Amino acid sequence: MSKVKINRIKDTIFEYVGIGSTLIGLVVLAIFIGNILVEGLGRIDLDFLMSLPSRKPERAGILTAWTGTAWILGLTALIGIPLGVSAGVYLEEYGKKTRLTSIIEVNIANLAGVPSIIYGLLGLEIFVRVLNFGGSLLAGAFTLALLILPIIIVSTREALKAVPDSLRQASYGMGATKWQTTWYQVLPAASGGIMTGIILALSRAIGETAPVIVIGALAYVPFVAQTPMDEFTVLPIQIFNWVSRPQHAFITNAAAGIIILLFLTFVMNGIAVYLRNKWQKKINW
Amino acid sequence: MGKLKEKIIESLLAVSGLLTILTTIGIIWVLFSESISFFSHVPLSDFLFDTQWTPLFVNKQYGILPLVCGTFLISIIAILVAMPIGLTIAVYLSEYAPQKFRRVIKPLLEVLAAVPTVVYGFFALTVLTPFLQKFIPDLGSFNALSAGIVMGIMIIPLVSSLSEDALYAIPKSLREASYGMGATRFQTAFKVAVPAASSGIVVSVILAIARAIGETMIVTIAAGQRPVITIDPRDAVETITAYIVQVSLGDVQHGSLEYQTIFAVGITLFIFTFILNNISFWAKKKYHQKYE
Numbered sequence: 001m002s003k004v005k006i007n008r009i010k011d012t013i014f015e016y017v018g019i020g021s022t023l024i025g026l027v028v029l030a031i032f033i034g035n036i037l038v039e040g041l042g043r044i045d046l047d048f049l050m051s052l053p054s055r056k057p058e059r060a061g062i063l064t065a066w067t068g069t070a071w072i073l074g075l076t077a078l079i080g081i082p083l084g085v086s087a088g089v090y091l092e093e094y095g096k097k098t099r100l101t102s103i104i105e106v107n108i109a110n111l112a113g114v115p116s117i118i119y120g121l122l123g124l125e126i127f128v129r130v131l132n133f134g135g136s137l138l139a140g141a142f143t144l145a146l147l148i149l150p151i152i153i154v155s156t157r158e159a160l161k162a163v164p165d166s167l168r169q170a171s172y173g174m175g176a177t178k179w180q181t182t183w184y185q186v187l188p189a190a191s192g193g194i195m196t197g198i199i200l201a202l203s204r205a206i207g208e209t210a211p212v213i214v215i216g217a218l219a220y221v222p223f224v225a226q227t228p229m230d231e232f233t234v235l236p237i238q239i240f241n242w243v244s245r246p247q248h249a250f251i252t253n254a255a256a257g258i259i260i261l262l263f264l265t266f267v268m269n270g271i272a273v274y275l276r277n278k279w280q281k282k283i284n285w
Numbered sequence: 286m287g288k289l290k291e292k293i294i295e296s297l298l299a300v301s302g303l304l305t306i307l308t309t310i311g312i313i314w315v316l317f318s319e320s321i322s323f324f325s326h327v328p329l330s331d332f333l334f335d336t337q338w339t340p341l342f343v344n345k346q347y348g349i350l351p352l353v354c355g356t357f358l359i360s361i362i363a364i365l366v367a368m369p370i371g372l373t374i375a376v377y378l379s380e381y382a383p384q385k386f387r388r389v390i391k392p393l394l395e396v397l398a399a400v401p402t403v404v405y406g407f408f409a410l411t412v413l414t415p416f417l418q419k420f421i422p423d424l425g426s427f428n429a430l431s432a433g434i435v436m437g438i439m440i441i442p443l444v445s446s447l448s449e450d451a452l453y454a455i456p457k458s459l460r461e462a463s464y465g466m467g468a469t470r471f472q473t474a475f476k477v478a479v480p481a482a483s484s485g486i487v488v489s490v491i492l493a494i495a496r497a498i499g500e501t502m503i504v505t506i507a508a509g510q511r512p513v514i515t516i517d518p519r520d521a522v523e524t525i526t527a528y529i530v531q532v533s534l535g536d537v538q539h540g541s542l543e544y545q546t547i548f549a550v551g552i553t554l555f556i557f558t559f560i561l562n563n564i565s566f567w568a569k570k571k572y573h574q575k576y577e
Contacts, residue, residue, distance in 0.1 A: 001433055007469045007471070007472060009468060009470070010471050011469040011470050011471040011472075014376075014377075014381070014470075014471045014474075015377075015381055015470075017373060017377075018373055018374070018378075018382070020376065021369075021370045021373035021374050021377065022374050022377060022378070022390055024370060025370065025394065025397050025438050025442075026393060026396075026397070026442045029396070029397060029438070031412075033361070033392075034407045034411055035408075035411075035412050036407075051297075052314075057443065066450065069548065077307055082301075083301045083304060086287075086297065086298045086301035086302075087298070087301040087302040087304065087305060089298055089303045090298035090299050090301060091302055094295055094298060095302070101302075103306070104303070104305060104306060104565070107305055107306050108305050109562070110309065110559070110562055111309060111568060113492070113558055113562035114312065114346070114499075114558060115376060115494055115498075115499025115500070115501070115502045115524050115555075115557075115558055116501070117499065117525065117530070117551075117553060117554075118312060118499070118551060118554065118555055119312075120529075120533075120550060121312075121315060121316065121529070121547065121551045122308070122311055122312050122315050124533075125315040125319070126311055126315065137555050139335075146308050149304075149305060149308070150305070159322075161571075163559065175293055177287060177288070177297075178291060179291050179294045179295075182495050189316070200399075203399065204399075205397075207400075207403070207404075207406070208401070208403030209401070209402065209403045209501070209502045210308070210402075210501035210502055210505075210526065210530060213528060213530055213533050213534065213536070214533045214547075216533070229572070236403040236502075238400055239403050239404075240406070240502065240505075240506065242405050243406065243407050243410060243411075243506055244405075244506070246553055251411060251492055253443070253456060254407060255407070258403075258404050258407060259402065261398065261401060261403075262401075262404060265401060265546025266396070266399075267306070269395070269399050271398065273392045275385065
């Protein structure tokens with residue numbers, strides 16, 4: 001066989017290897033999810049959603065877990081969004097190339113690489129002990145807000161960067177101040193991109209398990225949280241607790257809990273991708 | 286009046302930016318202050334060189350080596366899964382795949398990274414381990430292998446998207462020159478594009494390692510909690526992160542030596558990831574300069 005031919009064959013083989021590699025992770029994930037659906041789908045009913053935890057697997061439900069996740073989602077958003085977006089706006093619109101801004105930039109990149117369990121240790125010491133929040137929803141939300149801050153800041157900056165300068169110049173030309181320009185022109189134009197980042201960050205937050213375990217969220221909470229100072233559990237912790245029990249009926253419960261958690265995660269990611277595509281089409285000025 | 290308002294707003298925004306620096310200071314301060322009291326009871330040399338980790342037993346020994354060994358064993362397995370697959374995907378998507386396929390497949394790959402890690406832990410324990418036991422009879426129900434493989438699947442998108450960015454950054458002219466010489470796509474990819482993007486690809490692998498050693502739930506659920514020094518992937522092992530969870534779940538008194546151990550191992554983990562992240566920033570800066 002001539003060398004040219006061998007090279008052509010290699011080229012074609014790699015094409016198939018490439019397609020195979022691209023699909024293998026997704027296929028494995030699909031098998032996993034199929035398995036979970038078979039195991040857990042039959043367990044999901046209104047009782048499962050509205051029941052308190054129990055030592056008997058067939059009576060146990062996820063009411064405290066999903067309400068805890070809802071609380072955490074709301075509080076984390078309340079704390080994380082204003083802080084993250086403001087920091088992004090400052091760095092992109094206000095921060096001149098000073099030493100301070102470049103230190104902040106390097107610092108954010110570093111924070112994004114810190115393992116989430118380390119944020120748990122930070123939250124345990126600062127929010128649980130020093131500020132005395134205890135193992136409350138508030139301590140959890142502050143910890144997770146710090147965890148997702150780098151994601152929100154980076155995506156805010158990218159969205160702002162995509163807004164053309166002519167828009168700012170036009171606004172200044174009309175006599176608007178820096179803040180008026182940012183608030184009335186730049187932020188609305190960048191809103192699609194910013195929203196995408198926020199939703200992805202929040203979806204990350206509700207899936208986190210390790211940091212909330214470290215700050216002392218409990219596996220067994222027999223009541224629905226009423227105020228941000230209440231103790232709490234979240235879906236991932238409830239799932240983790242069920243996974244670590246020997247009886248098979250709890251594994252079924254875990255699978256059912258996972259279906260709910262994955263549903264939330266995929267819906268949020270889907271919305272984010274949709275917003276991103278829509279916004280990217282619009283921003284082609 | 287208006288000017289004052291502008292100033293106030295600017296300062297408020299700056300404060301949010303400074304908060305990120307406070308976070309870093311907070312992390313370092315918390316880890317250091319608790320570790321210092323730990324090391325006033327346990328000599329650093331014991332911590333670094335002792336081969337037993339038994340702080341929760343009666344006979345307490347504080348050698349971190351077993352935890353470090355478990356952490357790296359699982360990370361290596363994960364990288365062995367994620368690197369070949371992730372790199373192949375990157376090369377395929379940047380050099381072969383049609384635009385349309387890329388646009389559909391990239392968000393789908395991101396799904397792999399979006400699945401919560403507790404879910405991956407469940408997969409490793411209840412699906413992959415029983416499956417592997419059919420082929421490896423003496424595989425325990427908790428083992429490093431299964432946890433490592435599943436972690437590898439999780440970090441595929443990290444390797445593939447960063448490597449693809451690196452390949453994307455190479456000037457088109459390099460490829461065109463190669464095609465002009467009659468090279469195939471395969472030859473162009475592996476003899477021109479990949480070498481030119483090598484520093485970017487190295488960055489993606491380093492970041493993947495950093496991600497793997499900080500991963501917690503998969504290893505806590507599926508790898509067991511046995512701190513031993515071993516390189517056998519069939520064994521149950523304990524990682525640094527899994528130990529922190531183990532202590533957090535128990536009834537450990539605040540201020541006790543057991544409590545301080547999680548900060549001592551935490552700072553070790555932080556140092557590892559900090560070094561890896563900074564190597565990657567440095568390498569990234571280098572390759573950005575190369576083609577600008």
